[in-house]
Amino acid sequence: MKITGLKMFLGGDGSRPLRKQLSLTLAVVFTGSILVVILLLDQLFGWQAKDLINQRSVFFMDTMLAVRQYTSKQVNPVIAPLNEGGGAFRPEAVPSYSATTVFEYLRGSKPEYKEYSYREATLNPTNLKDKSDTFESEVIASFRSSPAQKVITGERNTPLGSYHFVARPIKVTSQSCLVCHSTPDRAPRSQILAYGDSNGFGWKIDEIVGAQIVSVPQNTVFRAKRESLLATVLLLAAVFSAVALVANSILNRLILQPMRLISKKAEEASVTPSTVSFTEKNRADEIGQLAKSFERMKQSLAISMQMLKDRQKP
Amino acid sequence: MAWLGFVNGQHKGITTWLALMGKACLLMLSLLLASCSGTLNTGKALCGPNGALRVGLIDPREGLDASSQQPFANQDIENFQTMLAQASQCEVRLEPLRSTDRARERLADQEWDVAFLPPGLTAFALQQSAGYSPLRVLSVNQTSRASILVLASSRFQRLADLNGARIGLLRRGSLTGFYLPLYNLHGLSLNQVTFALNYTALLNMLKDGKVDAIAWDNSQAPASVPVRSLTTDTHKIPMGALVLSGALAKANYLPFLKSLDDSSGQMPAWLGYAATILPNQQELQPLKAIVESVESWEMPLDKQPHRVFGRKVGV
Numbered sequence: 213m214k215i216t217g218l219k220m221f222l223g224g225d226g227s228r229p230l231r232k233q234l235s236l237t238l239a240v241v242f243t244g245s246i247l248v249v250i251l252l253l254d255q256l257f258g259w260q261a262k263d264l265i266n267q268r269s270v271f272f273m274d275t276m277l278a279v280r281q282y283t284s285k286q287v288n289p290v291i292a293p294l295n296e297g298g299g300a301f302r303p304e305a306v307p308s309y310s311a312t313t314v315f316e317y318l319r320g321s322k323p324e325y326k327e328y329s330y331r332e333a334t335l336n337p338t339n340l341k342d343k344s345d346t347f348e349s350e351v352i353a354s355f356r357s358s359p360a361q362k363v364i365t366g367e368r369n370t371p372l373g374s375y376h377f378v379a380r381p382i383k384v385t386s387q388s389c390l391v392c393h394s395t396p397d398r399a400p401r402s403q404i405l406a407y408g409d410s411n412g413f414g415w416k417i418d419e420i421v422g423a424q425i426v427s428v429p430q431n432t433v434f435r436a437k438r439e440s441l442l443a444t445v446l447l448l449a450a451v452f453s454a455v456a457l458v459a460n461s462i463l464n465r466l467i468l469q470p471m472r473l474i475s476k477k478a479e480e481a482s483v484t485p486s487t488v489s490f491t492e493k494n495r496a497d498e499i500g501q502l503a504k505s506f507e508r509m510k511q512s513l514a515i516s517m518q519m520l521k522d523r524q525k526p
Numbered sequence: 527m528a529w530l531g532f533v534n535g536q537h538k539g540i541t542t543w544l545a546l547m548g549k550a551c552l553l554m555l556s557l558l559l560a561s562c563s564g565t566l567n568t569g570k571a572l573c574g575p576n577g578a579l580r581v582g583l584i585d586p587r588e589g590l591d592a593s594s595q596q597p598f599a600n601q602d603i604e605n606f607q608t609m610l611a612q613a614s615q616c617e618v619r620l621e622p623l624r625s626t627d628r629a630r631e632r633l634a635d636q637e638w639d640v641a642f643l644p645p646g647l648t649a650f651a652l653q654q655s656a657g658y659s660p661l662r663v664l665s666v667n668q669t670s671r672a673s674i675l676v677l678a679s680s681r682f683q684r685l686a687d688l689n690g691a692r693i694g695l696l697r698r699g700s701l702t703g704f705y706l707p708l709y710n711l712h713g714l715s716l717n718q719v720t721f722a723l724n725y726t727a728l729l730n731m732l733k734d735g736k737v738d739a740i741a742w743d744n745s746q747a748p749a750s751v752p753v754r755s756l757t758t759d760t761h762k763i764p765m766g767a768l769v770l771s772g773a774l775a776k777a778n779y780l781p782f783l784k785s786l787d788d789s790s791g792q793m794p795a796w797l798g799y800a801a802t803i804l805p806n807q808q809e810l811q812p813l814k815a816i817v818e819s820v821e822s823w824e825m826p827l828d829k830q831p832h833r834v835f836g837r838k839v840g841v
Contacts, residue, residue, distance in 0.1 A: 247550035254553055298827030300627060300698070316576060326577050329617060341621035345604045371612050405697055405721050405828065408624050438556070445554065 338412025646701025
């Protein structure tokens with residue numbers, strides 16, 4: 213019942229003019245397809261947005277690694293002698309400090325980076341601000357238990373909402389790290405004065421001591437997805453409207469205009485068939501066929517009328 | 527029967543189809559709404575200039591050695607951070623510090639938006655150049671008195687005898703271990719200044735003869751070796767405070783403060799957060815003058831000679 217109703221509605225049951233029927237049919241079909249497209253793209257763009265954020269996060273972490281390396285190799289040798297003096301500790305020599313500082317600048321450089329945050333969460337940190345919380349400790353523990361694991365991504369719920377994060381392990385790769393992170397008496401005295409001697413020590417070579425963690429609010433993922441989706445939908449709507457307009461004018465030119473003409477001539481022909489000529493009969497299409505049929509009908513009508521007249525003559 | 531089943535199946539198909547379309551319509555609606563309303567939320571959030579709220583937290587008991595420093599227990603800090611995030615509605619970067627020296631730098635560079643400070647650093651933060659304003663009292667049981675100790679057997683009798691002596695201090699920014707002793711040593715030329723992390727380390731240095739005199743806080747357990755005090759500072763020591771950076775003091779911080787007040791019961795007890803009590807700026811004034819004086823002098827460097835010299839405001 214319903215299905216046939218829908219079919220009649222879309223296919224036309226002759227209850228409205230063709231033009232209206234076409235517009236109606238197209239509107240329904242197009243809206244339906246836009247809705248279907250939304251459903252599919254919602255999934256697709258969700259994956260895409262997350263993928264972009266993951267890629268960007270990994271890129272950030274690689275960059276931070278490079279900054280760390282630069283600091284270790286080129287800045288530390290210059291600054292280290294300063295830290296042997298009696299002045300305040302210069303953290304510029306610390307790879308972790310330069311990485312987190314550079315990231316802050318990066319964050320400030322573009323609005324779309326502002327939502328990213330970077331942490332070097334560590335089980336036993338030098339700076340207590342880097343102390344891993346319960347959740348981060350679990351991530352680090354899973355890196356420690358399976359060293360082959362290189363990246364962990366996932367969602368994290370906080371009182372401020374849900375976050376998407378990407379984490380990678382931080383490994384003590386070089387002996388140079390142990391100057392500052394093994395025992396307090398090896399570390400520069402100024403570092404001890406600045407950070408104390410009770411944490412951030414006892415690290416071992418090749419140990420995974422923490423994790424680089426980039427996190428982004430889930431809202432950002434949703435927003436990126438929504439923006440792509442909205443753009444696509446608006447585009448589709450525009451294209452569909454154009455198609456509908458064109459279809460309408462084609463319908464008009466191809467069918468409706470000639471039909472109206474023919475129907476006017478047919479009306480005339482019903483009164484004075486001899487004066488009317490269905491010129492469209494030379495066309496090769498269906499309109500031509502219709503015109504031919506009318507032409508034949510007109511001729512038979514003319515003959516019949518002639519016969520009637522002849523019989524009436526006494 | 528089979529016919530009925532067919533119809534049922536078809537019905538089911540139609541209902542799921544309708545449900546899907548409904549979902550799509552909702553999505554469409556949310557799209558339009560989101561695009562109209564633009565960026566939503568955060569009228570009430572209190573955030574720092576770079577997005578996150580940077581919070582400094584200083585151990586209120588200066589100069590204790592690490593073994594007796596319970597405050598920064600993991601869970602305490604984590605809960606505290608969560609509480610701050612809920613109060614500010616902003617991502618919180620909590621930096622717990624034992625080093626008054628680093629805290630001093632942080633405050634001077636305005637790298638904290640909010641900070642929980644002991645009295646000396648509160649005075650430092652309230653200086654014009656740092657530009658913080660005090661919001662709440664941190665009332666820690668305060669029995670501190672700064673004095674300067676020498677060994678009982680020492681040849682030094684009066685403060686003035688310390689000219690040319692080697693002296694041990696706590697790190698820059700400490701009240702009883704740095705500001706007050708230096709203030710009292712004004713005018714002397716010291717042969718060497720050595721910094722230590724805590725009073726136990728200072729006492730050991732004194733005992734081992736590495737320094738001639740040390741800064742001391744009388745609220746510490748009595749020294750384990752026979753010592754003598756050359757001078758005891760008589761300035762009244764006010765309470766520490768929760769302070770807010772100049773930039774944030776212009777924002778609407780009242781909801782944040784109210785939320786902190788409401789949840790003060792869950793704050794770590796050692797913090798001494800006193801809900802609804804505004805710090806008395808008058809009481810802080812003398813300490814501020816002392817800190818300002820000492821800060822305007824040249825800073826002593828570790829293991830270097832130092833002349834305690836500069837304009838001294840008498841209070």
